[in-house]
Amino acid sequence: MDQIPITIEGYAALKEELQRLKTIERPQNIKAIEIARAHGDLSENAEFDAAKDRQSFIEGRIGELGYKIASAKIIDPATVSKDCVRFASRVVIENLDSGEEVEYMIVGQEESDIHKGKISVSSPLGMALLGKQPGDEIVIQAPGGKRNYEIVDIL
Numbered sequence: 001m002d003q004i005p006i007t008i009e010g011y012a013a014l015k016e017e018l019q020r021l022k023t024i025e026r027p028q029n030i031k032a033i034e035i036a037r038a039h040g041d042l043s044e045n046a047e048f049d050a051a052k053d054r055q056s057f058i059e060g061r062i063g064e065l066g067y068k069i070a071s072a073k074i075i076d077p078a079t080v081s082k083d084c085v086r087f088a089s090r091v092v093i094e095n096l097d098s099g100e101e102v103e104y105m106i107v108g109q110e111e112s113d114i115h116k117g118k119i120s121v122s123s124p125l126g127m128a129l130l131g132k133q134p135g136d137e138i139v140i141q142a143p144g145g146k147r148n149y150e151i152v153d154i155l
Helices: 008-038 046-071 124-129
Strands: 004-007 072-075 090-095 101-107 118-120 137-142 145-154
Touching (some): 004 008, 046 072, 124 137, 124 145
């Protein structure tokens, strides 16, 4: 089983979602199935079909979260070396074309949220940043053309 790198915050979010699915979502959905079943003819019962589809989603997500939690390799961002960009690094980069500086944290796919400044380690930008040091320049092929960045700092 491969280990999945994840931050402490991301691990806690996965555990919270799993707990919510098991203790709130699953029981609510079981009740919805019982209510829909009580309406009679299941062959034309849209509520029953929707509840069964929801049950399938919930059970699948519970299995997926269980796997991710069991496979998690928790990385504390506070212990990550700042000599080069790694998983859980906070990095400031400058867009050399516009001069705009942005700060990102390199995280796993499950945690990525561009609006919170968290980019996936497997994204084109995340992969290009790995192993780089302040002063290094990188070029990313984006849908709108090439983008040039310089690593300003690793926080």
